[in-house]
Amino acid sequence: MNTPKIVVGVxxxxxxxxxxxxxxDNGIDLRWEEINLEVREEILAENPNIEEFDLEDEIEERLQxxxxxxxxxxxxxxxxxxxxxxxxxxxxxxPLGFAAHYSxxxxxxxxxxxxxxxxxxxxxxPCFVMADGSGTCGDLDTSGxxxxxxxxxxEYFLG
Numbered sequence: 001m002n003t004p005k006i007v008v009g010v011x012x013x014x015x016x017x018x019x020x021x022x023x024x025d026n027g028i029d030l031r032w033e034e035i036n037l038e039v040r041e042e043i044l045a046e047n048p049n050i051e052e053f054d055l056e057d058e059i060e061e062r063l064q065x066x067x068x069x070x071x072x073x074x075x076x077x078x079x080x081x082x083x084x085x086x087x088x089x090x091x092x093x094x095p096l097g098f099a100a101h102y103s104x105x106x107x108x109x110x111x112x113x114x115x116x117x118x119x120x121x122x123x124x125x126p127c128f129v130m131a132d133g134s135g136t137c138g139d140l141d142t143s144g145x146x147x148x149x150x151x152x153x154x155e156y157f158l159g
Contacts, residue, residue, distance in 0.1 A: 009115070009149035010124050011140040011157075013108030020077075020110075020156050024102045028076040028088065032066065039063060073104035079114075090114035098152055111137065112150040119151035120144065 013020070039062050043055060050058070079094020090099030090113055098115035102108065122144030123136040138149025 004148045006118060007135070007147050007149050008137045009112040009119065009121070009140045009151045010137045011110050011112075011152070013102070013110060015141055015158055016110065016152070016156050017158055020152075023077045024073075024075050027078075027102065028080060030074040030076065031072065035066060036063065073102065075102045076100075077102050077110070098150070100152065110152070112140070112152055115150040115152065117151045117153050119149055121147055121149055121151075123147050 036059060039059050040055070043050065043058050043062075076088055077100045078096045078098045079091040080088045080099050081091040081094075083089045092114065098112055098117065100110050100112045100115075102110050119138070119140060120143075121138045121140055122142045123146050124139040126136060136147075138147035138151075140149060140151055
């Protein structure tokens with residue numbers, strides 16, 4: 001028996017219920033984490049002997065006006081954890097049952113990197129390719145059967 005390869009699923013934020021935005025708001029803002037790390041490194045270069053408490057206060061002060069731009073937002077949503085190297089990976093045993101990435105680019109898209117929910121669908125355009133370069137993703141916004149993709153649970157989709 002030939003088991004189909006499960007691919008990353010892609011959907012538009014416009015096709016999801018409003019409360020999915022709450023998950024985005026409470027997700028892991030990768031832009032924030034990146035700028036936070038840059039500021040931390042700048043401060044440590046300026047003052048290598050700074051105490052951790054003072055370092056955190058200085059970071060907070062320098063970033064108090066930071067606002068994530070919705071067009072360039074990059075947010076991990078759902079069940080994510082850091083591995084031994086500090087890289088975010090899907091938490092396969094997480095309570096929500098999925099690990100997704102929201103991108104503000106092009107009006108907002110959600111890629112589902114892992115989920116306990118699968119859906120048959122068509123492939124995306126060649127613009128959306130798997131991160132490992134192995135091919136196109138599954139277009140969760142169109143019905144079809146050419147791909148088996150990770151999907152969000154039905155409760156998150158409109159209609």
